[in-house]
Amino acid sequence: MKNLFLIAYLDLKESIRARWFLIYSFVFGGLIALFFIAGITESQVMGFSGLSRLLLMYIQVTIIILPIFILITTVRSISGDRDSHILEYMLSFPISLAEYYWGKMVGRFITVFLPVFLAMVIAIIYGSVMGVAIPWAIFFLYSGLLFALSMVFLGIAFFISSIVKSSEMALGISFFVWIFALAFIDIALISFMLQNRFNEELIIAVALINPMEIFRVAAISLFDPELTVMGPVAFYILDTISQPIFVLISIVYPIGLGTLFAYFGYKVFSKKDLV
Amino acid sequence: MIKINNLTKKFGKTVSLNGVSIEFNKNDAIALMGANGAGKTTLIRLILGYYHANSGSVSVNGMNPIKNRQKILQHVSFVPQLPPPIKLSLKELMDYVCSSSDIVRDDIFHYAKEMEFELHPNLNKSFFKLSGGMKQKMLIAISLAKKSDILIYDEPTANLDPKARDNFYRLLKTDEQDKLALFVTHRIEEVKEIVNREIYMDLGSIVSDKNV
Numbered sequence: 001m002k003n004l005f006l007i008a009y010l011d012l013k014e015s016i017r018a019r020w021f022l023i024y025s026f027v028f029g030g031l032i033a034l035f036f037i038a039g040i041t042e043s044q045v046m047g048f049s050g051l052s053r054l055l056l057m058y059i060q061v062t063i064i065i066l067p068i069f070i071l072i073t074t075v076r077s078i079s080g081d082r083d084s085h086i087l088e089y090m091l092s093f094p095i096s097l098a099e100y101y102w103g104k105m106v107g108r109f110i111t112v113f114l115p116v117f118l119a120m121v122i123a124i125i126y127g128s129v130m131g132v133a134i135p136w137a138i139f140f141l142y143s144g145l146l147f148a149l150s151m152v153f154l155g156i157a158f159f160i161s162s163i164v165k166s167s168e169m170a171l172g173i174s175f176f177v178w179i180f181a182l183a184f185i186d187i188a189l190i191s192f193m194l195q196n197r198f199n200e201e202l203i204i205a206v207a208l209i210n211p212m213e214i215f216r217v218a219a220i221s222l223f224d225p226e227l228t229v230m231g232p233v234a235f236y237i238l239d240t241i242s243q244p245i246f247v248l249i250s251i252v253y254p255i256g257l258g259t260l261f262a263y264f265g266y267k268v269f270s271k272k273d274l275v
Numbered sequence: 276m277i278k279i280n281n282l283t284k285k286f287g288k289t290v291s292l293n294g295v296s297i298e299f300n301k302n303d304a305i306a307l308m309g310a311n312g313a314g315k316t317t318l319i320r321l322i323l324g325y326y327h328a329n330s331g332s333v334s335v336n337g338m339n340p341i342k343n344r345q346k347i348l349q350h351v352s353f354v355p356q357l358p359p360p361i362k363l364s365l366k367e368l369m370d371y372v373c374s375s376s377d378i379v380r381d382d383i384f385h386y387a388k389e390m391e392f393e394l395h396p397n398l399n400k401s402f403f404k405l406s407g408g409m410k411q412k413m414l415i416a417i418s419l420a421k422k423s424d425i426l427i428y429d430e431p432t433a434n435l436d437p438k439a440r441d442n443f444y445r446l447l448k449t450d451e452q453d454k455l456a457l458f459v460t461h462r463i464e465e466v467k468e469i470v471n472r473e474i475y476m477d478l479g480s481i482v483s484d485k486n487v
């Protein structure tokens with residue numbers, strides 16, 4: 001365990017020094033700043049205003065871009081170390097493969113989760129300084145969603161990282177996964193399947209396998225359905241499943257899925273040639 | 276200490292090791308030679324438990340290096356063919372090696388000094404920003420500080436200036452008793468003084484093995 005935390009800590013320090021981390025933090029911090037500057041908290045559009053609107057916009061953008069950020073920065077963590085022979089040297093010390101793999105995972109999780117979470121915390125602090133009402137329910141839900149979102153894509157990234165031989169291949173697969181998850185969002189899925197006359201349950205079930213779709217629906221689930229543009233799948237889901245249960249699913253399922261991917265990644269990592 | 280029995284390792288169609296059988300014992304100081312691509316690095320990686328063999332077996336101190344990697348690696352020092360571009364600072368790298376093995380930090384300083392490498396002013400520098408020779412000196416200092424019974428060096432002197440080479444061989448010589456040292460090298464004259472066994476490999480097989 002001692003070594004696991006050491007590896008997590010060193011990976012964290014290494015990431016914080018890296019240029020991608022700087023860009024990453026600027027993007028999400030900048031997003032919040034931009035929303036404030038644009039006066040989103042003040043405008044009254046469609047009946048809901050203030051911080052809830054800002055947080056909703058933030059999470060909607062984040063759901064789209066966070067996965068690709070996580071994938072491209074993380075997918076190279078093991079395969080890149082293998083390419084550059086860093087793994088060969090680091091693993092010549094008596095450290096267990098589990099400590100190495102899970103330590104990297106913990107370190108990366110903190111690196112990707114903290115900036116997106118802190119950006120939201122800053123919004124809350126800034127909002128309360130400005131005297132805006134704080135939508136705590138939304139804040140907690142979104143914190144949970146961001147946690148789950150980080151987890152599922154981190155798990156997928158580590159899985160890819162350990163199954164492929166080179167980091168370039170890993171990068172290619174990441175883009176594919178991201179585009180695929182995006183393309184299956186609502187509209188594309190619906191129009192495709194309606195044309196082919198699939199039944200409703202099947203459409204919903206397929207939509208719900210995709211963590212990105214789940215996040216999208218969960219993000220708007222706290223709002224009045226009349227006031228948000230949700231699309232047919234979201235509408236149907238929230239009409240069928242009770243909101244608290246769906247929120248629970250939206251957090252537990254991605255975390256489970258991410259853990260599963262990470263676990264398979266570990267199995268592959270420890271069973272294959274290491275370098 | 277190391278027993279290799281009929282070991283074969285293939286990558287796709289390339290046969291990198293072809294039924295190699297050999298034993299390395301305590302007090303052996305071995306020069307492992309052979310043309311590029313002969314399979315030297317592959318053999319070392321199998322000893323370190325990085326590769327799964329296609330057939331045959333490796334045992335280090337009676338143990339399987341994949342199943343018992345932690346137990347075995349406690350007693351092994353390894354310096355790779357090329358120093359990798361590790362992004363940690365020297366201080367962080369020392370944290371890592373000291374915490375994962377029983378290395379005493381002061382010993383690294385001691386051996387760095389013996390290698391004429393100024394460790395103190397470079398502590399917060401990233402490892403990959405050191406010069407090639409400095410990197411190698413650092414890895415050598417760590418390998419000696421580990422005080423292992425098995426020392427494996429894959430062409431460790433490639434980037435070293437002549438003075439540093441002399442220092443390295445001098446340190447090894449004072450430290451050789453009851454150990455097993457394996458040097459991959461392309462320059463036998465350089466290690467003649469410290470080795471007592473010369474092994475040649477070619478095309479994945481051992482072609483000669485003589486005590487000197």
Ligand SMILES: Nc1ncnc2c1ncn2[C@@H]1O[C@H](COP(=O)(O)OP(=O)(O)OP(=O)(O)O)[C@@H](O)[C@H]1O
Pocket residue numbers: 275286289290291309310311312313314315316317318356
């Ligand atoms: N990971 C790998 N994937 C595919 N082929 C490999 C791999 N590692 C080694 N080989 C092949 O195995 C053969 C032996 O390589 P090895 O690195 O063991 O040679 P070497 O004796 O260390 O050579 P050098 O003196 O150049 O370091 C080469 O033909 C090489 O191309």
Ligand SMILES: [Mg+2]
Pocket residue numbers: 315316317356429
């Ligand atoms: Mg080699």
